[in-house]
Structures are given as structure tokens and as C-alpha cells.
Amino acid sequence: MTQGLRDGDHDGPAYDDVLTEHTVYSEALRALGLTVEILEPLEAFPDSIFVEDPALVFGEGAILLNPGAPTRAGEAAAILPALERLFPQVLTLGEGHVDGGDILVTPQEVLIGLSARTDASGAATLIAALEKLGRKGRVVETPAGVLHFKTGCGLIDEETVAVVAELDDSEIFGPLRRIVVPAEEAAGANLLRVCDTVLLGNGFPQLRDLVEAHGVATMALPVSEIGKIDAGLSCMSLRWRAA
Numbered sequence: 001m002t003q004g005l006r007d008g009d010h011d012g013p014a015y016d017d018v019l020t021e022h023t024v025y026s027e028a029l030r031a032l033g034l035t036v037e038i039l040e041p042l043e044a045f046p047d048s049i050f051v052e053d054p055a056l057v058f059g060e061g062a063i064l065l066n067p068g069a070p071t072r073a074g075e076a077a078a079i080l081p082a083l084e085r086l087f088p089q090v091l092t093l094g095e096g097h098v099d100g101g102d103i104l105v106t107p108q109e110v111l112i113g114l115s116a117r118t119d120a121s122g123a124a125t126l127i128a129a130l131e132k133l134g135r136k137g138r139v140v141e142t143p144a145g146v147l148h149f150k151t152g153c154g155l156i157d158e159e160t161v162a163v164v165a166e167l168d169d170s171e172i173f174g175p176l177r178r179i180v181v182p183a184e185e186a187a188g189a190n191l192l193r194v195c196d197t198v199l200l201g202n203g204f205p206q207l208r209d210l211v212e213a214h215g216v217a218t219m220a221l222p223v224s225e226i227g228k229i230d231a232g233l234s235c236m237s238l239r240w241r242a243a
């Protein structure tokens with residue numbers, strides 16, 4: 001963890017503090033009724049705690065992705081046995097790269113943000129794999145300087161998405177209502193809806209008020225340590241409902 005990728009030349013997180021954040025996170029998921037399985041650590045891959053990036057999962061099947069950072073490429077092969085054990089089918093990509101952090105599943109479609117990690121050929125093969133699962137994928141742009149598409153947005157409920165100002169665009173989100181995250185709390189946009197509750201970082205009180213004013217319950221969790229290596233709440237798990 002302490003060696004995880006980061007944008008900039010600053011210190012990484014402290015291991016024990018990440019462990020605390022990870023434990024609080026997994027306990028929150030359990031408290032919301034989910035069954036949680038924690039995979040074995042991969043010492044050779046300091047970013048592998050972010051299991052969202054090498055796979056995209058649905059009850060009907062998983063898609064093995066191909067993370068775009070060279071130091072993370074091996075995470076896909078490492079997570080494959082777990083996917084094969086847990087899902088009725090596992091599809092793979094052809095050419096190109098896709099990070100799960102660039103994918104937002106909405107009730108209508110699957111949005112795939114092109115970024116420094118996700119390229120057009122990866123997105124095209126992902127759309128083909130999604131079709132096999134009966135889902136429609138659509139390519140969108142991730143704003144420059146933003147690591148992943150979902151660094152800048154997160155679903156609040158079936159009809160509403162939180163977005164940073166750069167993503168406040170009806171062409172991207174179609175019928176979804178957009179709630180714009182205040183600029184000084186943009187780092188909180190990677191929130192995570194679990195069942196009917198929105199998990200968000202505990203340093204974003206204005207965003208929490210906005211979500212609650214919208215009528216959705218929230219749970220605030222510590223994320224300052226994982227934030228040092230550019231991560232938020234969606235990154236640390238893969239979530240699905242059994243088909």
C-alpha cells in the first residue's frame with residue numbers, strides 16, 4: 001500500500017492507517033447487509049487493494065479487465081481465480097486497457113470514461129463483452145487531470161448522480177439528475193451507493209448535506225489515507241447481487 005501509485009511527489013499512506021480505513025469500510029458494508037469476502041494480499045502489487053480496477057461484475061457474470069498502469073497489469077491474472085469461483089461466467093477483453101474506476105453502471109447503460117488508463121480499443125472490446133451480458137456500453141470522456149471517470153462522479157440513487165463541475169453535462173449522463181459537488185469538496189465525488197445508503201468520505205460535510213437533502217441516507221467513512229494514493233470509496237470493492 002505504502003508504495004501505491006499517486007499523482008505528485010508526496011508521501012504515501014501509513015500501512016496501519018490504511019488497514020484501519022479498510023476495516024471500517026468492510027464493516028460498513030457488512031452493516032448494510034452485504035456479505036464481504038476479503039481476498040489475500042498481493043505483496044507484489046501495491047495498488048491491488050483497489051479490486052474495482054481489474055474487474056467489472058454483475059450477478060450474471062464478470063468481465064476481466066486490463067488495468068492501464070503497467071505496475072497494475074498483473075492484477076487481472078491474480079484476481080481471475082476468485083472471479084471464476086464466484087461468477088457463473090467470466091468474459092475477457094481483447095486488445096486495449098480498461099480500469100474499473102472508469103466505469104459507471106447506471107440503470108440505463110454502462111458509461112466508460114476514456115482516461116490515461118482506459119483507451120478506445122479497450123472500451124470497444126468492453127462494449128462487445130457487455131453486449132454478451134445483455135448490457136449496453138457507451139464511451140464518454142474523463143476530464144483532463146482526473147485519474148478515473150468515477151473519481152469525478154458517483155450514483156446517489158437510480159435517478160441521480162453526484163458530479164464534479166467538469167462533468168455537469170447532460171450529454172454524458174442522459175436522463176440522470178445531476179447534483180454538482182462543491183468545488184472545495186470535489187475529492188468526495190467518488191461516493192458509493194450501497195443498497196439505499198450513500199457512503200462518502202468524512203471530510204465532505206457540504207456534499208453529505210446535499211445528499212441528505214435529496215432524501216438519501218449517508219454514512220461518512222475515513223478516507224484520508226487512501227486519498228494519498230488517489231483512491232476513494234468505490235475502488236476498494238467489487239459489489240454485485242447474485243443473479
Ligand code: CIR
Pocket residue numbers: 004005006047050052053069072100101102148150151229230231232234235
Ligand atoms: C492507482 O493509481 O491506480 C491507485 N493508486 C488508485 C486507484 C483508485 N481506483 C479507483 O479509483 N477505481
